[in-house]
Amino acid sequence: MSQQLEAWRDWYAGSFEVASIDASDRGFAGKSEVWKFDGMALVSVSAPPLRAVRTKSLIRRDPTDHWVITIGKRGATDLMLEKDQTAVPAGVPFVLSLGEFSANQRNLDHRLQLNIARDKFSYFAPALDAARGQALNTPLGGMLSEYISLLERQLPGLTEADAQRLPQAVAGMVAACIATSMDSVTKAHEQISATLKEKARRCIRRNLRSPRLGASMLCRELGMSRSSLYRLLESEGGVQRYIQHHRMAESFALLSDPSNAQQIVVIADDVGMLDLSSFSRAFRRQFGISPTDVREAARAGLDPSLAVVDRGTKGVVSGLLARL
Structure with missing residues (x-):
């Protein structure tokens, strides 16, 4: 069994x-x-x-x-x-x-x-x-x-x-x-919030590279006040964290592609992170490993997600990286 x-x-x-x-x-x-x-x-x-x-x-x-x-x-x-x-x-x-x-x-x-x-x-x-x-x-x-x-x-x-x-x-x-x-009032309210959140998600994906991506841009795109935007994305950890999540997710996908020959600094720029050091720190906070670790794992034909550890975990990354 x-x-x-x-x-x-x-x-x-x-x-x-x-x-x-x-x-x-x-x-x-x-x-x-x-x-x-x-x-x-x-x-x-x-x-x-x-x-x-x-x-x-x-x-x-x-x-x-x-x-x-x-x-x-x-x-x-x-x-x-x-x-x-x-x-x-x-x-x-x-x-x-x-x-x-x-x-x-x-x-x-x-x-x-x-x-x-x-x-x-x-x-x-x-x-x-x-x-x-x-x-x-x-x-x-x-x-x-x-x-x-x-x-x-x-x-x-x-x-x-x-x-x-x-x-x-x-x-x-x-x-x-x-x-x-x-058909209930509660469901209608939930649908409106979900629609706005989906619109925010699409706006972020379209503008990942833009240095102007932030609360002001989202407020204009969604036609809502800053306080309403903060309430909408409160469950996601806030506006900046929600944007950061999508930037890190996109960079992880790019680095996991073994056919992608872009330098890490270029990938960082592509997702709107103009400073490589800030990008590397944010990436490690999100996934527990560095951008270089993910790229090396992908090029070795391994699944980079197996090397990811919980945010905040310290020490040597076990599993996949140990086999590189």
């Missing part, structure tokens, strides 16, 4: 910390199938009782903030976010963002997970962001559950031409089923 469980943990290591909650000696008979298409992936998972946690440490290592719509086919899910906790019945979809802490626990189950890339489908970001952490126990939620189950049955037989047309059709169905269900 231990070897099977370790293999399962390794498979999900970049996204979730996984722990078995089954004390029996029946082994860990897990099975996972993945179908990928442009900007989306459908994952079919059968596994014994387990707990999966998207920790803040993992989020720092892997800044991917895609959405995941999950359906437990046979069993309920105990779901916990930063401030909320809920039990999601079998057959009911729920939405998580990989950019936020989450923990879920379930018994023996067959689950479907629809992964949606935020950058590819940002036009309905507010609907998915407002629905995250909720059990979509509505008629439209039931329709979405049946639709995703139908995808699982039909995907293996799709032609390449059909697969190319599929993402927009799936996105339309998801948007219709989720957005229409948000």
